[in-house]
Amino acid sequence: MANQFVLKGHHIEVKYTVGITPGLTALTYKEGSVSRNFKTSEITTDQTALGSLVSVPLARSVDTGGTIFAFFLPNIEVARGQTADFTTVAIHEEFSGPDSVPHRPTTWQTFVMHGTAQSVIVPL
Numbered sequence: 001m002a003n004q005f006v007l008k009g010h011h012i013e014v015k016y017t018v019g020i021t022p023g024l025t026a027l028t029y030k031e032g033s034v035s036r037n038f039k040t041s042e043i044t045t046d047q048t049a050l051g052s053l054v055s056v057p058l059a060r061s062v063d064t065g066g067t068i069f070a071f072f073l074p075n076i077e078v079a080r081g082q083t084a085d086f087t088t089v090a091i092h093e094e095f096s097g098p099d100s101v102p103h104r105p106t107t108w109q110t111f112v113m114h115g116t117a118q119s120v121i122v123p124l
Contacts, residue, residue, distance in 0.1 A: 005073060088112075
């Protein structure tokens with residue numbers, strides 16, 4: 001099963017490694033000059049019959065709302081040393097908090113991302 005993924009699309013690049021040591025960076029999100037690193041404990045993964053929905057908070061405030069980035073990661077079989085190309089979808093969710101002025105409804109923006117998957121040995 002693939003455990004390292006690189007996704008690109010909509011001016012965004014994501015590198016995600018499944019099963020990495022919890023204290024190390026598991027996901028890197030880059031959009032333009034902005035780069036954010038996330039450890040395993042900061043990543044939400046919801047398993048489905050088709051794969052995983054992976055999400056991270058890009059900005060979050062209890063008072064003013066925030067932004068969540070998510071992408072669908074299909075189950076991909078790939079032999080070690082090989083890569084597989086795939087296409088998937090990503091979502092930006094923006095939401096208001098109770099103190100947002102003006103209060104705005106939650107919005108979702110979806111877009112296509114192209115990726116490569118590989119099976120790598122991860123640091124323990």
